Amino acid sequence: MPTRFRPALLWLAPVLLASPLVAAALQAAPPAPVTLPALTFTSPDAARGAQRSAGCAGCHGAGGVSGEETVPSLAGQVASYTRQQLSAYRAKVRGDSTMQNVAARLTDQDIADIAAHFAxxxxxxAWKGADAAVRAQGAALYAKGDPARNLIACSVCHGAGGGGSDSLILPSITNLAPAYAEGTLAEYRETVPYAHPSPQAMHAAAQGLTDEELTALAAYLSSLK
Ligand code: HEC
Ligand code: HEC
Known part of the structure; x- marks a missing residue:
């Protein structure tokens, strides 16, 4: 009898809503049900990955370090995240026709080898040039969020230093190309990303951010070593 449980649920509601994570997740729209096919590969070979990624340097920079503000660096990125994103481009689940064409030429083993190479x-x-006060605003949001507005601290998932996690498929977000960072955060604010085990995570985290805060966070991330 569901009605019997209603008082208990009402009692629980304020407790649940007091948690910023839960509150933000509740405000978010339901995720689009997208599943990427699992990749099949044997033990990744970074040396082979280096050969297969010679053509990436033209855009992503020598050694995977981008000098272009709109292009993300690949160097030091956690392997599970690079695999997932290449797989998402190949399946045309992540938009960007350039990267979709690049990924279309890669096998599962190529993807694993390339991800191991860049990792x-x-x-x-760090990128230079961001205003110190703007960066400081980003740093505060990153570390503490804003509980009064249900904004989750970014560090909860990405780690205090922004290093991410290979086992949880959480990207490293240090040294992010500033214009790419801002554009990506704006996209997460409007849409639920694809294919991730927790697709709501970034949408929920970015939802309440103002344009000014997106700029501040991008400035901070680009300066994060
Ligand atoms: C012609 C330019 C170009 C080439 C060549 C290219 N990329 Fe990209 N790549 C981009 C751009 C631009 C983006 C950002 C696209 C977006 O916003 O989705 C990107 C995004 C990515 C991402 C997502 C990174 C992230 O942080 O989410 C990965 C991974 C990636 N590229 C890997 C590669 C690999 C591996 C190669 C070579 C096999 C390659 N790219 C070749 C331009 C290029
Ligand atoms: C609840 C966990 C969680 C929180 C909190 C969180 N993130 Fe994320 N973030 C993720 C996940 C998961 C992804 C990968 C999303 C995907 O591609 O499906 C991601 C991706 C990103 C990316 C894209 C990286 C790239 O290379 O393209 C950026 C930038 C980012 N987060 C910044 C932030 C900022 C800034 C905050 C704080 C406002 C934040 N994140 C809070 C889980 C989180």
Missing amino acids: ALAPGP
């Missing part, structure tokens, strides 16, 4: 490279230097 082993040293990340590039």
Whole structure:
């Protein structure tokens, strides 16, 4: 008898809503049900990955360190995330026709080898030029969020230093190309990303952010070593 349980649920509601994570997730729209096919590969070979990724440097920079503000670096990125994104482009689940064409030429083994190659490279230097006060605003949001507005601290998932997690498929977000970071955060604010085990996560995290805060966070991430 469902009515019997109603008082208990009402009692629980304020407790649940007091948790910013839960509250933000509740406000978010339901995720689009997208599943990427699992990749099939044997033990990744970074040396082979280096050969297969010679053509990437033209856009992503030598050694996977981008000098272009709109293009993400690949050096030092967690392998599980690079695999997932290449697989998402190949399945045309992540938009961007350039990367969809690049990924269309890759086998599952290529993807695993390339991801292992870039994960082993040293990340590039921090981007310079962001205003110190803007960066500080981003740093505060990153570390603490804003509980009064149900904004989740980014560090909860990405780690205090922004290093991400290979086992949880959480990207490293240090040294992010600033214009790419801002554009990607704006996209997450409007849409639920694809294919991730927790597709709501970034949408929920970005939902309440103002344009000014997106700029501040991008400035901070680009300066994060
Ligand atoms: C012609 C330019 C170009 C080439 C060549 C290219 N990329 Fe990209 N790549 C881009 C751009 C631009 C983006 C950002 C697209 C977006 O916003 O989805 C991107 C995004 C990515 C991402 C997502 C990164 C992230 O942080 O989410 C990965 C992974 C990637 N590329 C891997 C590769 C690999 C591996 C190669 C070579 C096999 C390659 N790319 C070749 C331009 C290029
Ligand atoms: C609840 C966990 C969670 C929180 C909190 C979170 N993120 Fe994320 N973030 C993720 C996940 C998962 C992805 C990968 C999404 C995907 O591609 O499906 C991601 C991806 C990203 C990316 C894309 C990286 C790339 O290379 O393209 C950026 C940038 C980012 N997050 C920044 C932030 C910022 C800034 C905050 C705080 C406002 C934040 N995240 C809070 C889980 C989280």
